[in-house]
């Protein structure tokens with residue numbers, strides 16, 4: 344049986360999905376948009392600021408599920424513009440410093456709320 348994760352720190356879902364789910368020792372997060380919970384809406388700035396916010400939101404969901412950035416085994420990253428790949432990687436590397444998780448990264452046509460980035464992860468519980 345899976346258990347829904349609800350983070351007090353991550354922004355509310357914008358549709359019919361949870362922040363994530365725990366199944367056994369595994370954590371599956373929903374895609375985290377660069378939404379600032381305090382201010383509401385997409386964080387100001389470009390892809391670097393948005394990537395940082397998405398990763399902070401991801402961290403909050405992982406922690407609510409009993410994991411952290413060090414227990415991530417796989418991420419899937421969506422960019423609205425592949426030209427942002429280098430700038431995205433630079434911020435991503437601040438959050439995953441050693442033994443990086445597996446990753447897939449795609450440019451997609453559009454993301455919800457006009458976001459430039461969305462990131463989801465699979466992790467294990469500590």
Ligand SMILES: C=C(N)C(=O)O
Pocket residue numbers: 357358360373374375376455
């Ligand atoms: C933002 C999302 N994770 C969604 O719409 O599914």
